[in-house]
Amino acid sequence: MSDLHELTALEAAAAIRRGDITALDAVDAALARAERLGPELGAFALLTPERARDAARALDRAGVAGAGPLAGVPTAVKDLTATAGVPTRRGSVIYDGWVPDRDDEVVGLLREAGTISIGKTAVPEFGLPCYTEPAGAPPAVTPWDRTRSAGGSSGGAAAAVAAGVLPVAHGTDGGGSIRIPAAVCGLVGLKTTRGRVPAGPAGGDPAGLSVHGPLARTVADAAALLDAVARPSAGEPFVPAAPPAGGYLGALARPVGRRRIALAVDPPIDGHDVVVDPACRAAAEEVGALLEDLGHDVEPVRVRLPDEGVAAFLTLWQVLSLGDPVDPVDEPRLLPLTRYLRARGREYGGAAAMGALHTVQVVTRRLVAERAGYDAVLTPTVALPPRPVGWFTAGGDPADDFARQIAFTPWTAIANLTGEPAISLPVCWSDGLPIGTALRGRRGEEDVLLGLAAELEAARPWRDRRPPEG
Numbered sequence: 001m002s003d004l005h006e007l008t009a010l011e012a013a014a015a016i017r018r019g020d021i022t023a024l025d026a027v028d029a030a031l032a033r034a035e036r037l038g039p040e041l042g043a044f045a046l047l048t049p050e051r052a053r054d055a056a057r058a059l060d061r062a063g064v065a066g067a068g069p070l071a072g073v074p075t076a077v078k079d080l081t082a083t084a085g086v087p088t089r090r091g092s093v094i095y096d097g098w099v100p101d102r103d104d105e106v107v108g109l110l111r112e113a114g115t116i117s118i119g120k121t122a123v124p125e126f127g128l129p130c131y132t133e134p135a136g137a138p139p140a141v142t143p144w145d146r147t148r149s150a151g152g153s154s155g156g157a158a159a160a161v162a163a164g165v166l167p168v169a170h171g172t173d174g175g176g177s178i179r180i181p182a183a184v185c186g187l188v189g190l191k192t193t194r195g196r197v198p199a200g201p202a203g204g205d206p207a208g209l210s211v212h213g214p215l216a217r218t219v220a221d222a223a224a225l226l227d228a229v230a231r232p233s234a235g236e237p238f239v240p241a242a243p244p245a246g247g248y249l250g251a252l253a254r255p256v257g258r259r260r261i262a263l264a265v266d267p268p269i270d271g272h273d274v275v276v277d278p279a280c281r282a283a284a285e286e287v288g289a290l291l292e293d294l295g296h297d298v299e300p301v302r303v304r305l306p307d308e309g310v311a312a313f314l315t316l317w318q319v320l321s322l323g324d325p326v327d328p329v330d331e332p333r334l335l336p337l338t339r340y341l342r343a344r345g346r347e348y349g350g351a352a353a354m355g356a357l358h359t360v361q362v363v364t365r366r367l368v369a370e371r372a373g374y375d376a377v378l379t380p381t382v383a384l385p386p387r388p389v390g391w392f393t394a395g396g397d398p399a400d401d402f403a404r405q406i407a408f409t410p411w412t413a414i415a416n417l418t419g420e421p422a423i424s425l426p427v428c429w430s431d432g433l434p435i436g437t438a439l440r441g442r443r444g445e446e447d448v449l450l451g452l453a454a455e456l457e458a459a460r461p462w463r464d465r466r467p468p469e470g
Helices: 009-018 023-041 049-062 105-112 155-162 179-185 219-229 247-251 278-293 307-323 328-333 336-347 350-370 398-408 413-418 446-459
Strands: 044-047 074-078 116-121 168-173 188-191 211-216 260-263 297-300 376-380 422-430 433-441
Touching: 009 023, 009 219, 023 044, 023 049, 023 074, 023 116, 023 155, 044 155, 049 116, 074 105, 074 155, 105 116, 105 219, 116 155, 155 168, 155 179, 155 211, 168 188, 168 219, 179 188, 179 422, 179 433, 188 219, 188 446, 211 219, 219 247, 219 446, 247 446, 260 278, 278 297, 278 376, 278 422, 278 433, 278 446, 307 336, 307 350, 307 413, 328 336, 336 398, 350 413, 376 446, 422 446, 433 446
Parallel strands: 074 116, 074 168, 260 297, 260 376
Antiparallel strands: 044 116, 168 211, 188 211, 188 422, 376 433, 422 433
């Protein structure tokens, strides 16, 4: 069992179906690795070993005939997402002791696919920042350098997958929260089209910024997990185009065809002290050249998110920070950044919030029209290499913390505003650290992004890269 962590999700599922290993073998191996590495990585908010082993034993007794395509594959659920009967802390001391009585819909879909959750992955408070340093818990760090952040808000999930604790994990992305951790942990991270994965029964946000999606070490595993959760659901307010015939994994077997790709390496926003590190710029340019070698047309462009679009996103982010109800007597227990964002959010009236939503729609139409002739836009995922733990909070000023986050992640929120899919890929490295590059596609065209990603993975394989065990 010592090498089970080397298996991809699809390989583990196949081994269980053949009878080479049992689901319990796979779960035990993941739990052993989680117990050994998880605390050092800050990967988990909670492990649920008995619950996971009970599910594995039940699957082994029943057999995999008729079970889901990922039957027996260990995974974990992000701790922003409700799981019935499992404490869900949302990265905050305010939620200590909260145990949901029902699942968010995506949790049920993961279970139907046969995956077995071994716990909840760590998140920052309410999922608000792009780093994962929750109060009373260790920070989530990238396994490639444990002095550096694993990003956020899916930082725990990314740390667990990158370290080989899990082959795949669930994440959410409201402003880059899947792609940012993928970039700094050397993973494939897919932000899905708005509405692709159901957010019910109580999840989601009125602006439609946040979506569910996969974190994985391979493109095929990301496609397989997307197939598991991309199901239509009655009542969802956003309904994208139907998935491709044969699913996303099946689509990888078909040629993606010659595509026209825009390459944008300059900051998309003015001001905000954005400086693109040469390594991040070079990585995007290198991936652009590789895509040209693969037969695609790559054209340099300037992508710009207008000032009013930036202001609207920041307004919505601050207003949405109030989405978690907090008793006024508990507000002082929140972290400084959370208090800062919520205080700013209260300053906006209903008219300002509605104005921001309207501005987003206007800006989105313009952004989508500007890139209409391109199948994808290629950019660095983030503007800087992985940041040291504490870099965002250094100095103790939450306003400066928030400003550093904006400068670190100038591109990611565009896809959340437009509702388009986007994927971060670990094609390039610098000084032993992953440097993520991202492709943003057309709404409903995750299959195109996954096809391009698969071509890049075949041309420049990254599966055999492994972080130090520590």
